[in-house]
Structures are given as structure tokens and as C-alpha cells.
Amino acid sequence: MTTTQEPLIQIGKLAKQLGITTRTIRYYEEIGLMGPSKRSSGGARSYDRDEVLRIKFILKLKELGISLKEMQILADTFDSYNQRFDTITPQVLEILDLHIGKVNDKLTNLSSLRDDIVNYRRRIAALLEEQPSA
Amino acid sequence: MTTTQEPLIQIGKLAKQLGITTRTIRYYEEIGLMGPSKRSSGGARSYDRDEVLRIKFILKLKELGISLKEMQILADTFDSYNQRFDTITPQVLEILDLHIGKVNDKLTNLSSLRDDIVNYRRRIAALLEEQPSA
DNA sequence: CGGCAAGTTTACGTAAAGGGGAAGCCCATG
């Protein structure tokens, strides 16, 4: 919440700018990830800089495989702890570390599977060359 | 398809053994990932060793983030190329490499985000210690 | 004033990967 008169952006522009749809933005508000946005007299949503940053942050986390539900939990603890910086960040770090671990494991397993397949293939190829029967 | 008389396992046992439900196994058959299984006179499904291996392979790929749809594509090319080993493995490798790349990227991004947050936190902490006002 | 773009709400649809239950066979067992 920045109180000074700053440039507001409308939902359509913002969506286009971020490469998402307006539906997505409204959806994030709908599930409480965004908090009710300011409205124009006519009822149109508008966003200021820190709200834009928040959406960008959400998108970044999403891209990294963190689910909206997990973000909700984060947002909730964030709100309940009343924006205390040093209580909230460890939570984020915890979730991040958890995901980093998962992704790391996945990478290891994928790579070893790849190796298995490559070796398997090599073995078969050798066999086929040795005795070109059948 | 192994023709020799070998031990067959029933769906319930198999599911329990693999830590999944019978529904899952039937589902894999339903979407064509498994090909129709042998049936007993009474109509009960039974599986031989290579079918079990196939399911295990599916589960392994799934665990690594490959979708059932992607596996279907693999299975399709596999079938259409009539089990020619050297035509099918490159396909698997291709998909695997693609996923390895994705996962690798994700890992990098997650780690750098983590670093950002840690640094951000450090900076704020320093600020709070310098001037304990407000 | 007519019209169009862009906004709004409400509400139903979708894809993925199964979960779970009903209704009905088959078969071993007390």
C-alpha cells in the first residue's frame, strides 16, 4: 500500500504486459492471493506498483512449481503475522528449500534414468553387432 | 509378451505390491498405456512379469514428472515402430533430455530466487540493526 | 445519439489423474 498519488494501471494493460489474461488476475484476487484491488468510480480494477510486484512475485513462484495453495498458506501466515519481516521470510525459505530439494532429487533421478537407458541401448547395440542373426 | 508359462499376478496383489490402487492400473489400461491384459476364465485381469515391469516403468516416469499423455505418445511411436529398439530409444531420450533441461532450469531459478531472498533478508536485518528507530 | 472496446459479475466448462461407490459375477470355505 503506497499512499502517494502514483500511476495506476488497468487490468487489461497489466495482463497484456505480464503475458497473462485478466481472468488470471481476477482469479488470484478471487482466491485471496491478491486482496481486493482499488476500483475506479465505474468499478474497474486498477493496480499500483506494489500490487504489480506482488503479481509478478506470484508468477515467479508459480513458474518455479509452487502451487497457488502453497502461496495462499504463505500469504495467510504473512497476514496473520502482520508483515513481520523476520517471521515471514523463514517460511518462504522453508517452502523454497523444500521445493529445491524436490527438484534436485528429480534432476538426479532423471539423469540416472537417462544413463540407464543410454547404457541399455549401448549393450543391445553391441549384441546386435556381434551376432547379426534372426 | 512372454509365451512360456510364467507366474501371473492378479490386479489386487499387484496394486498392493506397487503401492497404488487397482483403479490406477485399470486407468492405465483404459487410456491405452497398458494394452488389454490377459483375463482369467472369470474375467479377472492378470499380469506377467513384463507387464509388471511396464507398469513399474510408467510409475518411474510419472514420478519424474513425465505426464501420462507424453507416455502415450511414446507408447504410440513404440507400437507403430513395432518395437524396433533403435528407433524407440532416441524418442525416450529426447523426451527425457527435454525434461532434464526443464528441471535443471527450474533448479537454477529456484536457487537464485532463494539467494535473492536470503540477501534481501540480510539487507533488511542490517538496516534494522543500524537504526532501531520507529 | 449510436456504437464499440474494455470493464464487470455469475456461472458453467475443461483437462489430468485418478477416487469411490453401486450393482453384479466368480469362487473358495465353513
Place this chain on the structure above:
DNA sequence: CATGGGCTTCCCCTTTACGTAAACTTGCCG
């Protein structure tokens, strides 16, 4: 013979992250 498992097929339910259509305002332009 009855009963209890375990199996079968249907078929609807669930979650996640939106898509999409309907019907309605607002704002602005000629």
C-alpha cells in the same frame, strides 16, 4: 448352501488453474 472376498463394469465426484460465454456497465469517439 450361504457368505465373504475379490473381481468386473458403469458412472459420477474431486482438485487445480484457469477458459469461456452471457448479460450488463462505462468510457469515449465521431
